[in-house]
Amino acid sequence: MDVRFVNAFVGSIVNVFKTMVHADVAVGKPVLKQDHGSAADVSGIIGLSGDVQGCVVLSFPGPVAEQAASKFAGTGLTTQHPDFTDAIGELANMVAGNARKGFVGYNTKISLPNVVVGSNHAEPQSKASPFIIIPCETEFGRFDVEIALATVSSPAGSAVRATAGADA
Amino acid sequence: MKILLVDDSRTIRNIQKNTLKSLGYVDILEASDGLEALNFISKERPGLILMDWNMPNMDGIALIKKVRETDKALPIIMVTTEAEKSRVIEAVKAGVNNYVVKPFTADTLAEKIKQTLSRVTAASAT
Numbered sequence: 081m082d083v084r085f086v087n088a089f090v091g092s093i094v095n096v097f098k099t100m101v102h103a104d105v106a107v108g109k110p111v112l113k114q115d116h117g118s119a120a121d122v123s124g125i126i127g128l129s130g131d132v133q134g135c136v137v138l139s140f141p142g143p144v145a146e147q148a149a150s151k152f153a154g155t156g157l158t159t160q161h162p163d164f165t166d167a168i169g170e171l172a173n174m175v176a177g178n179a180r181k182g183f184v185g186y187n188t189k190i191s192l193p194n195v196v197v198g199s200n201h202a203e204p205q206s207k208a209s210p211f212i213i214i215p216c217e218t219e220f221g222r223f224d225v226e227i228a229l230a231t232v233s234s235p236a237g238s239a240v241r242a243t244a245g246a247d248a
Numbered sequence: 249m250k251i252l253l254v255d256d257s258r259t260i261r262n263i264q265k266n267t268l269k270s271l272g273y274v275d276i277l278e279a280s281d282g283l284e285a286l287n288f289i290s291k292e293r294p295g296l297i298l299m300d301w302n303m304p305n306m307d308g309i310a311l312i313k314k315v316r317e318t319d320k321a322l323p324i325i326m327v328t329t330e331a332e333k334s335r336v337i338e339a340v341k342a343g344v345n346n347y348v349v350k351p352f353t354a355d356t357l358a359e360k361i362k363q364t365l366s367r368v369t370a371a372s373a374t
Contacts, residue, residue: 095351096351099351099352099353100350100351152259153259153262153263154262154263154266155262163258163259163262166257166258166259167257167259169257170257170259170260173257173302173329173350174329174350174351176329177328177329177330177331177350178329178331178349178350178351180329180331180332181331181332190302190329192256192302192303192304
């Protein structure tokens with residue numbers, strides 16, 4: 081995976097959480113995901129299409145997701161609240177959308193968000209690329225941002241059908 | 249003045265509502281997509297629209313184009329994650345008056361709202 085994509089997400093996570101959740105995020109070293117299981121209780125999922133394809137997952141333990149959603153919405157939101165999935169979905173939307181600023185020259189669209197709530201739920205699989213996990217530590221606990229992205233067109237528009245750049 | 253918020257996220261509409269209330273605007277309508285917004289607009293013209301770009305059923309660009317077929321003056325602010333220059337140009341060509349990139353602070357949103365309404369007031373006075 082192009083390291084610029086990982087860097088774009090790191091910047092976006094910090095910016096979105098600082099601005100909308102009023103929380104500082106300490107981003108750890110990105111690592112390659114070794115298995116397809118999920119220890120997450122809540123996942124906010126965004127698909128990307130166009131020159132860069134794949135998906136992004138904001139992956140939270142339940143209590144961390146509740147804190148993040150509550151701070152974002154400005155009101156207490158448990159996983160049972162009707163606005164909980166909306167808040168997590170919008171956070172995922174902002175993280176993915178904001179990261180695209182770093183995809184200079186690539187024409188990429190993002191999907192509407194999907195949110196899955198429940199212990200040990202199945203995570204999306206990616207044929208495009210293995211998932212990279214970006215660990216994120218906050219004052220209310222840890223969550224992960226998992227990204228699996230591959231370029232299918234060069235920035236100039238010619239088809240190259242390959243991942244670009246250095247490994248993250 | 250009536251203000252119409254168009255966003256498929258209720259969380260974002262609530263955040264926008266709080267900002268508008270802090271500015272003294274309390275007459276606020278909400279729509280979750282472009283089609284619902286068109287329905288509101290056909291019944292009563294709002295004084296300002298804040299709209300998202302990516303929404304189900306009808307997106308923000310399609311909504312702006314539809315509105316501009318009959319109303320060139322209605323102030324519209326796009327509030328979106330679409331930050332690329334080409335997207336901003338596309339929105340301006342379609343007819344938005346101002347543009348706010350998500351994530352945004354309450355101060356940024358308030359400033360853009362005041363800026364947009366003052367421009368419209370100044371234009372209508374000339």
